[in-house]
Amino acid sequence: MPESSGESGRRVLVTGAGRGIGRAIALAFAVPGARIVVAARTASEIASVAEEIEAAGARALPVRMDVTDLASVEHGMALALEFTGGAFDLVVNNAGAFTVVPFEEMSPATWYRLLAVNLNGPFHVSLLALEGLARGQRAHLVNVSSVAGRMPFEGSSAYCATKYGLRGLSDVLRLEWKERGIRVSTLYPGATDTTIFDDVPGEWDRSQMDRPEDVAAVVHAAHFAPDGVDVADLDVPEPRLTPDSRPTSD
């Protein structure tokens, strides 16, 4: 298996990579020489993203993985590590679920589901990816939180609880894994135009949202930032210009 060297040899695992932000992150690292593991539950979506990655000249492995299920993560991680030669340079805990519901209407099933995807998922994946990360080159774990991991939004009790919690997990792993040379980032995207809004009640103006590629660019820049650059907390700099607000001439 190739040793990782520079941008081209990255060994990457992205969860929730079948669509949305995860797909964009996986594609951002798709350069010749890279090996990218595309993990999620929907086989057709991860196969399609893997094809896009291979078309860009990188190697890709679609892996069916339910991050809420430890056995599924164990199985998927074994396949992933075989594909990368036993090391990860970048692991992105991106798989996530969102809901908007007033707290008094929150069903236990919804609460448990969000904790399972947004917190148990990163726990399972981080635990099982650790040895691979420890063998990586300038290894990096990115946990995808949200602006809702830093400030409250009405109707987002479960989502905020999990995304604040993910920040806590990141902060502790950064301390504990420092000696192993593993960098740990928490990413705080704002509203981004993906399918995550499809089943959420309310009017969402997608034209005002960031694009998944905007978020992926932040992860890419942080991953390749020189030593000494603080990549602990990553914001997506500015909302995307909308057609109405975009300047037409200078």
Ligand SMILES: NC(=O)c1ccc[n+]([C@@H]2O[C@H](COP(=O)([O-])OP(=O)(O)OC[C@H]3O[C@@H](n4cnc5c(N)ncnc54)[C@H](OP(=O)(O)O)[C@@H]3O)[C@@H](O)[C@H]2O)c1
């Ligand atoms: N979009 C936003 O506005 C926004 C803002 C801030 C933060 N975020 C965060 O960004 C991340 C990605 O969101 P997105 O907007 O790209 O969502 P999305 O379009 O709904 O995509 C979610 C991805 O996660 C996968 N996934 C869901 N449950 C999973 C599970 N149990 N096991 C494995 N994979 C699972 C989905 O695939 P399968 O269903 O096939 O498994 C899909 O590939 C989430 O953590 C989200 O909280 C999003």
